[in-house]
Each structure stands twice: as structure tokens, then as C-alpha cells.
Amino acid sequence: MSSKLLSVPIVDLSPFTSGGDLESRKRAARELAEKGHKNGSVGISGHGVPSDIHEKAFQITEKLFDLPYEDKMKAPHPDGYVPHRGYSGIAKEQGAAKTALETDDEAQKAAIMKASDYKESYEIGSEENKVQYNIWMSEDVLPGFRTFMTDFYWSLNKAANAILEAIMMSLDLTEEEAESMSKIHTGHDNQLRLLHYPPISPEMLKNEAIGRLGAHTDFSTFTLLWQDVQSGLEFGDRETGDFMPAIAKEGVVYMNIGDMGQRISNGFYPSAIHRVVIAGKDTGEVTPARYSIPFFVAPFPEGLVEPQPSLVASHGQRVYEPITFAAYCEKMMKATQLIPDE
Ligand SMILES: O=C(O)CCC(=O)C(=O)O
Ligand SMILES: [Fe+2]
Numbered sequence: 001m002s003s004k005l006l007s008v009p010i011v012d013l014s015p016f017t018s019g020g021d022l023e024s025r026k027r028a029a030r031e032l033a034e035k036g037h038k039n040g041s042v043g044i045s046g047h048g049v050p051s052d053i054h055e056k057a058f059q060i061t062e063k064l065f066d067l068p069y070e071d072k073m074k075a076p077h078p079d080g081y082v083p084h085r086g087y088s089g090i091a092k093e094q095g096a097a098k099t100a101l102e103t104d105d106e107a108q109k110a111a112i113m114k115a116s117d118y119k120e121s122y123e124i125g126s127e128e129n130k131v132q133y134n135i136w137m138s139e140d141v142l143p144g145f146r147t148f149m150t151d152f153y154w155s156l157n158k159a160a161n162a163i164l165e166a167i168m169m170s171l172d173l174t175e176e177e178a179e180s181m182s183k184i185h186t187g188h189d190n191q192l193r194l195l196h197y198p199p200i201s202p203e204m205l206k207n208e209a210i211g212r213l214g215a216h217t218d219f220s221t222f223t224l225l226w227q228d229v230q231s232g233l234e235f236g237d238r239e240t241g242d243f244m245p246a247i248a249k250e251g252v253v254y255m256n257i258g259d260m261g262q263r264i265s266n267g268f269y270p271s272a273i274h275r276v277v278i279a280g281k282d283t284g285e286v287t288p289a290r291y292s293i294p295f296f297v298a299p300f301p302e303g304l305v306e307p308q309p310s311l312v313a314s315h316g317q318r319v320y321e322p323i324t325f326a327a328y329c330e331k332m333m334k335a336t337q338l339i340p341d342e
Contacts, residue, residue: 032166184304
């Protein structure tokens with residue numbers, strides 16, 4: 001299959017994380033533009049997050065999901081979308097529901113909506129976000145969890161700021177535009193998500209309704225995707241429609257542009273289509289458990305997300321209308337029926 005020939009390109013962004021001079025930052029930004037422009041997905045080396053920190057994050061994540069269900073339900077994700085925090089049990093979500101909206105093929109739509117995600121998740125945000133407030137596991141159930149994850153959130157945000165700077169330079173934004181972009185990305189509206197995909201046996205696969213995570217794009221400006229050794233993550237190639245495996249690599253975090261990044265860049269960076277597949281469907285063997293940690297980098301809810309004027313000028317047209325992140329999320333939530341449309 002041709003997808004075997006494709007791979008997700010890797011970009012070294014160390015000039016942005018370890019004080020590189022202007023020339024080296026410009027070089028890295030150019031490379032990011034060249035490699036990220038096609039599909040909105042790249043692997044990033046030189047991201048600046050020390051390996052012992054994300055290794056520890058995976059250890060704690062495993063510990064969390066190993067807890068008895070009753071304990072995990074001591075920090076439950078409330079019904080509805082606000083706050084989007086705390087623990088959600090297996091098959092609570094359908095990551096591809098938004099994708100189903102985008103197809104006219106009724107059979108495909110039905111197939112997407114039939115499969116629930118066989119995963120459990122735990123959402124964390126900034127401690128200072130009073131709307132999307134955190135829902136913590138208590139200290140006696142999982143000692144140290146809150147402190148570690150709070151620090152981890154801000155380590156990831158530091159890397160995210162460096163990557164945002166690289167994206168802005170790669171788009172050749174004016175100083176004023178770059179400043180307004182930094183301003184709406186305060187760091188307090190990001191989302192740290194811990195994910196566990198339990199093992200899947202061939203017997204379970206006979207039940208057609210099991211999926212890991214169907215093809216979708218993220219709402220974010222961009223997302224950093226950490227995964228353990230169990231791959232399964234794939235990014236779509238827009239030209240061929242094939243999917244490319246994002247193989248777990250030492251020192252590399254995958255980055256995908258989200259819907260806000262696509263809008264800000266006036267479509268220069270497409271919102272990356274991605275999914276998580278079940279290896280056992282091809283091999284007939286048990287698909288092992290998988291853990292992943294996406295970090296969604298998002299703007300302030302009321303911040304206006306619009307194609308940057310200098311890009312509109314150089315592209316000769318404005319592809320997207322301005323919208324706030326809050327309005328965009330609400331529209332999507334209603335469309336996918338996660339919140340009722342009165
Ligand atoms: O588990 C993964 O690697 C992907 C997760 C993802 O795409 C999401 O949560 O939006
Ligand atoms: Fe995603």
C-alpha cells in the first residue's frame with residue numbers, strides 16, 4: 001500500500017528552545033513551513049521537554065488508569081462540556097463525530113457513528129482557569145498526582161510557546177500580528193489530556209462497534225502528542241488520502257495543527273486529520289494497551305481567531321471569517337450533539 005512509503009516529516013526546533021540566533025531560528029521556521037504546509041503534521045525534535053519528565057508522566061498516567069473504577073469515578077467528568085475536566089470512562093466519547101458531519105456518504109456516516117471510542121481519559125487544565133476548573137483525584141487516592149500534573153502542564157506550555165513562536169515566524173507574521181497571537185494564547189486555555197486505550201482481543205473485535213479513535217481534526221491552534229511505545233497514531237495525507245503511521249521515536253513529539261491554526265494561517269497550515277488504529281485488525285493478534293498524552297494549545301475563549309491580515313494580503317483572499325474560539329467550540333458541540341441546540 002502506498003501509505004507505507006509516506007512518513008511524517010521531522011523538524012528540529014531546538015533554535016527556539018535553546019536560544020538559537022536569528023539565522024538558525026529563521027532556518028528552522030522555514031523548514032517547519034515546508035514540511036508542515038502539506039498536511040499540518042510534523043514530528044518535532046529539540047522541543048525542550050526533558051525525557052525524564054514525560055516518562056514520569058506516563059508512569060503516573062498508568063497508575064491513574066490502573067485504579068479501580070470506583071476510585072477513578074471520585075473525579076468524574078461532569079455531564080455537559082463545561083468544565084471539560086476530570087475522568088471519562090470507556091466509550092463515553094466519539095472523537096470522529098465531527099468528521100461524520102463532513103461527509104455526504106450516508107454509509108460512511110453510519111459507520112463512524114456506530115463505533116464508540118474504546119478509551120478512557122482524564123482532562124486537566126490551568127489551575128487559574130475558573131470556568132474550565134480542574135477536577136482532581138484526591139491526594140489519598142493518588143498521592144502527588146495534582147502537583148506533578150500541574151508542573152507538567154506548565155513544562156508543556158513552555159515548549160508550546162516556543163513552537164508557537166516558530167509557527168509565527170514560519171508564517172512571516174508582522175510584529176503586531178505575532179504580538180496579538182501571543183496575547184490570545186495565554187497558556188490558561190490549554191488542555192492536558194491523559195488517555196488510556198485498553199488492550200483489545202480478537203474476540204472483542206468481532207464486535208464491530210469497537211474503535212480506538214476515528215479520523216478527526218482538533219479544535220486547537222495546535223496539539224502536541226506524546227505517546228508511549230505503542231504506536232497506532234496515524235496522520236492523513238491530503239494528496240493521496242492515505243494515512244501515515246506516526247511511529248513513537250525517542251526525543252520526538254508529534255505536532256498537529258488544529259482548526260484554529262488553520263484559520264489563523266488562512267489555510268497555509270491545514271488542520272491535520274488523524275486517528276488511532278487497532279493493530280490487531282490486520283494481525284489478528286491482541287492489540288496491546290496504549291497510553292498517550294495530547295496537549296491542546298488553544299486561544300483565550302473570547303479572543304478573536306482570524307486569518308492574519310498579512311497572509312490574507314499575500315494569499316489574495318481571506319479563506320475564513322473571524323470567530324472566537326468559544327463560538328467555534330459551541331458551534332461544533334451543537335453540531336455533534338454534545339450540547340443541545342435549543
Ligand atoms: O491518542 C492519540 O495519540 C491521539 C489522541 C487525539 O488525537 C485526541 O485526543 O484528539
Ligand atoms: Fe486529536
